[in-house]
Amino acid sequence: xxTNVLSRTGRARHEAILTAAARAFLEEGYGISIDRVxxxxxxxxxxxxxxxxxxxxxxxxxxxxxxxxxxVPLDTAPxxxxxxxxxxxxxxxxxxxxxxxxxxxxxxxxxxxxxRFPEFAAMAYEAGVxxxxxxxxxxxADQTARGRLAVKExxxxxxxxxxMVTGHIHLRALMGAGAIPTAEQIDRHxxxxxxxxxxxxxxS
Amino acid sequence: xxTNVLSRTGRARHEAILTAAARAFLEEGYGISIDRVxxxxxxxxxxxxxxxxxxxxxxxxxxxxxxxxxxVPLDTAPxxxxxxxxxxxxxxxxxxxxxxxxxxxxxxxxxxxxxRFPEFAAMAYEAGVxxxxxxxxxxxADQTARGRLAVKExxxxxxxxxxMVTGHIHLRALMGAGAIPTAEQIDRHxxxxxxxxxxxxxxS
DNA sequence: AAAAAGTTGGACTGGCCAGTCCAATGCCCA
DNA sequence: TGGGCATTGGACTGGCCAGTCCAACTTTTT
Numbered sequence: 026x027x028t029n030v031l032s033r034t035g036r037a038r039h040e041a042i043l044t045a046a047a048r049a050f051l052e053e054g055y056g057i058s059i060d061r062v063x064x065x066x067x068x069x070x071x072x073x074x075x076x077x078x079x080x081x082x083x084x085x086x087x088x089x090x091x092x093x094x095x096x097v098p099l100d101t102a103p104x105x106x107x108x109x110x111x112x113x114x115x116x117x118x119x120x121x122x123x124x125x126x127x128x129x130x131x132x133x134x135x136x137x138x139x140x141r142f143p144e145f146a147a148m149a150y151e152a153g154v155x156x157x158x159x160x161x162x163x164x165x166a167d168q169t170a171r172g173r174l175a176v177k178e179x180x181x182x183x184x185x186x187x188x189m190v191t192g193h194i195h196l197r198a199l200m201g202a203g204a205i206p207t208a209e210q211i212d213r214h215x216x217x218x219x220x221x222x223x224x225x226x227x228x229s
Numbered sequence: 230x231x232t233n234v235l236s237r238t239g240r241a242r243h244e245a246i247l248t249a250a251a252r253a254f255l256e257e258g259y260g261i262s263i264d265r266v267x268x269x270x271x272x273x274x275x276x277x278x279x280x281x282x283x284x285x286x287x288x289x290x291x292x293x294x295x296x297x298x299x300x301v302p303l304d305t306a307p308x309x310x311x312x313x314x315x316x317x318x319x320x321x322x323x324x325x326x327x328x329x330x331x332x333x334x335x336x337x338x339x340x341x342x343x344x345r346f347p348e349f350a351a352m353a354y355e356a357g358v359x360x361x362x363x364x365x366x367x368x369x370a371d372q373t374a375r376g377r378l379a380v381k382e383x384x385x386x387x388x389x390x391x392x393m394v395t396g397h398i399h400l401r402a403l404m405g406a407g408a409i410p411t412a413e414q415i416d417r418h419x420x421x422x423x424x425x426x427x428x429x430x431x432x433s
Numbered sequence: 434a435a436a437a438a439g440t441t442g443g444a445c446t447g448g449c450c451a452g453t454c455c456a457a458t459g460c461c462c463a
Numbered sequence: 464t465g466g467g468c469a470t471t472g473g474a475c476t477g478g479c480c481a482g483t484c485c486a487a488c489t490t491t492t493t
Contacts, residue, residue, distance in 0.1 A: 192392025
């Protein structure tokens, strides 16, 4: 017979529980009870334990899944345009990603559980910020080699770029302080950050 | 008789419990039990409840105390020196503060409990980052008026400055990724951030 | 069609914790 | 010195939760 997509057993069920658990942890934190996770997954508690041995194991697999899902696609931008275009696009993309509720919740979860599960926070950092920063550093070095930028310390410059673009706004959103910035505010923020960066790093 | 500094009763005791609780929450999070707080304060559980009605109340007062204590002294720098000196000093100070374990723990605590106690995170943001950013924005506007800088959007520029200086390193420390930066690394980071900022904002 | 495997819900254990109660004890002030 | 007050520790309640167990039930496989 045709494979049942909504199979009530087997591997599909495993995945269904896992993604439900991931969303549950994201939204309600590690403190959520297994009973509640099971309820959200539409499954009995025992079934959760049949598939994942313990809460810690389930959390571990859920975080791994989240990290995988949230990992930035990266490198879809055409690298030949003017740096201003490339950087502006990168900045907009990074900032709107950083403000996404899912991403904010993920960040909160990692920070909140960094004591209990130190590896996960580090993994998330590596899969996210670190990867993107390295990629930008490569781009900056490359453009410098082509004479379109004058960046000496590419890694530091990349860190500074993301710090400028996301740092403050991200923090404010995390702390729930002030209103969520409007699209225009974000644009102004991004445009000025890119302009500042370029004023400092255009070849003279 | 002379007032007993280590008084076993009265207001001094109240303060003693409060500061012990503040440290306890900082180090072990809101999940810590009242029994443990009492133990750390060298006091019985009942006494904690005599002084503070509930765990939430105690947490509230503890956070208020922490916010007060950790609030940046601010404005001790001579504002007449060259902006490079002032900014470099400000950057160094902010970054080393952001990396202080006490400060990192406070940040973690606020982020972790932002759902349960949204007001506190917002208060901490206001008392910390927001205040300092406003102060820097004023300084930038002032120096621009004096012709020593050319900053148009002082608030945005100040946000960018702090983002550059603290953003990335702070995040890495929060996530427990990589080694704690050495003093030289911090200096390089700060010097380059200030240089970048000034290259963009020196009057031409 | 029947066995094997997976699922269900509900009951249960043991542990942790906020908050209360109380009788005994120590402290402070008149 | 004595009376009032805070403190103590230990027992206790009620609630929540991870994890287990089991007997009835459903799905899958052969």
